[in-house]
Amino acid sequence: MSDAIISVRDLHKWYSGVHALKGVTLDFKRGEALGLVGDNGAGKSTLINILSGVHRADQGEIKVEGRDVSIATPRDSMDLGIETIYQYNSMVPTMSIARNLFIGREPTRFSILGVGILDQKKMAEESVRAIANVDLHLRSPDALVGELSGGQRQGVAIARAMHFKSKVMILDEPTNHLSVKETNKVIGFVRGLKEQGVTGVFISHNMHHVFDCCDRIVAMARGEIVLDKRIGDTSIDEVHSVL
Amino acid sequence: MKRLFKTYLEKPELAGLILLVLLVVLFQVRSHGVFLNQDNLRGILGILPEAGLVAIGVTILMISGEFDLSVGSVFALMPMTMAVLMVHGWPFPLALLAGLLVSAAIGFINGYITIRFAIPSFITTLGMLFMARSLTVVVSGGFPPLLPADLPTWLFTSFVGPGNMFRMSFLWFVAVAVLTSLMLSRTNFGNWIKATGGFLPAAAAMGIPTARVKIVCFMLCSVLSGFAGMLQVLRLGSPLPSIGEGMELQAVASAVIGGASLAGGIGTVMGGVVGTTLIRVIDNGLVLSHVDANWFKFAIGFLTIFAVVANAWMRKRAKAIKMEG
Ligand SMILES: Nc1ncnc2c1ncn2[C@@H]1O[C@H](COP(=O)(O)OP(=O)(O)OP(=O)(O)O)[C@@H](O)[C@H]1O
Ligand SMILES: [Mg+2]
Numbered sequence: 001m002s003d004a005i006i007s008v009r010d011l012h013k014w015y016s017g018v019h020a021l022k023g024v025t026l027d028f029k030r031g032e033a034l035g036l037v038g039d040n041g042a043g044k045s046t047l048i049n050i051l052s053g054v055h056r057a058d059q060g061e062i063k064v065e066g067r068d069v070s071i072a073t074p075r076d077s078m079d080l081g082i083e084t085i086y087q088y089n090s091m092v093p094t095m096s097i098a099r100n101l102f103i104g105r106e107p108t109r110f111s112i113l114g115v116g117i118l119d120q121k122k123m124a125e126e127s128v129r130a131i132a133n134v135d136l137h138l139r140s141p142d143a144l145v146g147e148l149s150g151g152q153r154q155g156v157a158i159a160r161a162m163h164f165k166s167k168v169m170i171l172d173e174p175t176n177h178l179s180v181k182e183t184n185k186v187i188g189f190v191r192g193l194k195e196q197g198v199t200g201v202f203i204s205h206n207m208h209h210v211f212d213c214c215d216r217i218v219a220m221a222r223g224e225i226v227l228d229k230r231i232g233d234t235s236i237d238e239v240h241s242v243l
Numbered sequence: 244m245k246r247l248f249k250t251y252l253e254k255p256e257l258a259g260l261i262l263l264v265l266l267v268v269l270f271q272v273r274s275h276g277v278f279l280n281q282d283n284l285r286g287i288l289g290i291l292p293e294a295g296l297v298a299i300g301v302t303i304l305m306i307s308g309e310f311d312l313s314v315g316s317v318f319a320l321m322p323m324t325m326a327v328l329m330v331h332g333w334p335f336p337l338a339l340l341a342g343l344l345v346s347a348a349i350g351f352i353n354g355y356i357t358i359r360f361a362i363p364s365f366i367t368t369l370g371m372l373f374m375a376r377s378l379t380v381v382v383s384g385g386f387p388p389l390l391p392a393d394l395p396t397w398l399f400t401s402f403v404g405p406g407n408m409f410r411m412s413f414l415w416f417v418a419v420a421v422l423t424s425l426m427l428s429r430t431n432f433g434n435w436i437k438a439t440g441g442f443l444p445a446a447a448a449m450g451i452p453t454a455r456v457k458i459v460c461f462m463l464c465s466v467l468s469g470f471a472g473m474l475q476v477l478r479l480g481s482p483l484p485s486i487g488e489g490m491e492l493q494a495v496a497s498a499v500i501g502g503a504s505l506a507g508g509i510g511t512v513m514g515g516v517v518g519t520t521l522i523r524v525i526d527n528g529l530v531l532s533h534v535d536a537n538w539f540k541f542a543i544g545f546l547t548i549f550a551v552v553a554n555a556w557m558r559k560r561a562k563a564i565k566m567e568g
Contacts, residue, residue: 052448054448073450074450075450078449078450088444090448092442092445093442094442095437103435104438104449104451105449115431115432118429118431118433120429
C-alpha cells in the first residue's frame with residue numbers, strides 16, 4: 001500500500017462517441033493539495049465527476065485507501081469521504097445556510113425508512129460551529145444562501161465538507177466569477193486544508209492560483225495526463241508548453 | 244430590502260393573508276354583515292376543503308419544481324372509480340382504497356414519464372388531464388352510477404362542531420394541512436422537496452434522490468385530488484363525470500396567489516390554503532355584494548398575474564442583492 005488516498009487506474013470514459021478520458025492513471029496522495037489544470041474539454045471535470053459519483057467510468061478501477069470501490073452515486077462518494085465543490089451548484093439559494101449545510105444528511109430525531117423529524121436544535125448548534133470554523137464572518141446560519149456573495153457561498157460549501165470530515169475535497173473551478181478578494185479567500189481555504197489533514201484537489205484555469213496553493217500539479221490534455229510534477233520542480237511556462 | 248426578500252422566502256403567504264383579511268372586512272361591510280354570518284360561513288367552509296386539498300397537493304408539487312394539470316380529472320376519476328366498484332358490490336372501505344390507489348398510480352405515471360423522458364410536467368399532465376377525464380366518462384358508462392344509501396357520510400361530510408359550523412371534510416382538510424405543513428418544515432423529506440425545487444443540480448450533487456422526491460410529490464398531489472373529489476361526491480350525493488373541470492387552473496392560481504414560485508423551491512402549504520380561501524371568499528363576496536358574478540374569473544385572473552409579477556420582481560431584487568453582496 002502506498003500513501004495514496006485515492007488511486008485511479010486506466011480510467012476511460014466515452015460520451016456517445018467522444019472519448020473524454022483515455023486511460024487516466026493517477027494517485028492522489030494523502031494530505032497533499034493537487035492542482036489539476038488543462039484546456040477546455042481536457043477531461044478534468046469528467047475525471048472529477050467520476051470520483052464524485054455524478055458519472056460512471058466505462059473502464060478502469062478506483063481504489064480509496066487501498067480498497068477497490070464502486071462509486072455509483074454522489075452519496076457513495078460522500079460516504080467514502082470525498083466532497084466535491086462545484087463552480088455553481090453546491091448550494092440551494094432559496095434555503096438557509098443551516099439547511100444547506102445538512103442537505104441530504106439532515107440529523108433526525110427518529111426516522112422510518114430514512115424519513116424523519118429534523119433535529120433542528122442539533123442543526124442550529126452544529127451549523128454555528130461549522131461556519132465559525134472556516135472564518136466566514138457570517139452573522140447567522142439562518143441567513144439565506146441567496147443573500148451571500150459567491151465567495152461566501154464557496155466558503156459555506158467548504159465548511160460543509162469540513163463539518164462532515166471529508167478526507168478528500170475536490171474543488172472544480174470554485175473561483176470562476178469571483179472577485180479578486182473572494183478568490184483569494186477561496187485560495188486561502190485550499191491552503192488551509194493541509195493543516196486539517198484534508199487532501200485537496202483544485203481545478204482552475206488560472207496557473208497563478210494553482211501555483212499559489214498547491215503542492216503538485218497535474219496537467220491534462222485531450223483526455224490524458226501530460227504532466228505530473230511537484231510545484232517546486234516545474235514552472236508556469238513549462239505547464240503552458242505541454243497544454 | 245434584504246429583509247423583505249427574506250420575509251418573502253420564509254412567509255411567502257403573508258401578502259395573500261393580508262389581502263384576505265382586507266377582503267373579508269370589505270365584503271363584511273359591503274354585504275351589511277351578511278358575509279360573516281353563520282350560514283354564509285358554513286357555506287364557504289363546507290366547500291373550501293375540496294379545492295383546498297387539491298391546492299395543497301399542487302403547492303407541494305410546485306415547491307418540488309413541477310406542475311400537475313390533471314388534478315381536476317383525477318378529482319372526477321377517483322370517486323367515479325369508487326362508485327362503479329360499489330355498484331359491483333365492493334364495500335366502501337375497499338372501494339376507497341382502490342380509488343386512492345388509482346389516484347396514486349396516475350401520480351406515479353405523471354412523475355415517471357416526466358422524469359424518465361425529461362419533458363415538462365406541464366405537457367405530461369396536460370395529456371393526463373384528457374386521458375383521466377376520458378376514463379371517467381368511459382367507466383361511468385355514460386350516466387352516473389347510483390351511490391349506495393349507507394355511505395359513511397358521518398366520517399366525511401356531516402356537519403359537526405358548535406352550531407354545526409363545519410363539515411367533517413373541514414377537519415380532514417385541517418389535519419392534512421397541518422401534517423403536510425409539518426412534513427415540509429420539520430422533516431428531512433421536506434428539506435429534500437425544497438432543495439429539489441430550489442436548485443436541482445445542487446440537490447442531486449448532495450445525494451438527494453431527486454427523481455424519487457418528485458415522483459412522491461406527484462403521487463401525493465394526485466391522491467389528495469382524488470380524495471377531495473370523493474368529498475365533493477359525498478357532499479353532492481352523485482358522482483358526476485364532469486366535476487373538477489377547470490380545477491387545475493384554480494389550484495395553480497391558489498398556489499401562486501399564496502406565494503409559491505413557479506420556478507420551484509419557494510412556497511408553503513399555508514400559502515396554498517390562503518390562496519384557496521381568497522378565491523372562495525372572492526367568489527362568495529362578489530355574489531353577496533351584488534356584483535355581477537362574471538367578474539369572479541376576472542378577479543382571480545388579475546390576482547394571479549399580480550402575484551406572479553410580484554414574485555418575479557422579488558426574484559429580480561434577490562439577484563440584485565447577490566450582485567451587491
Ligand atoms: N455530459 C456530457 N455529455 C457529453 N459530452 C460531454 C459531457 N461532459 C463532458 N463532455 C465532453 O467530454 C470532454 C471533456 O469535458 P470536461 O468537461 O471533462 O472538460 P474540462 O477539462 O472540465 O473542461 P473545462 O475546463 O471547460 O471545464 C469534452 O469534449 C466535452 O465536450
Ligand atoms: Mg470542467
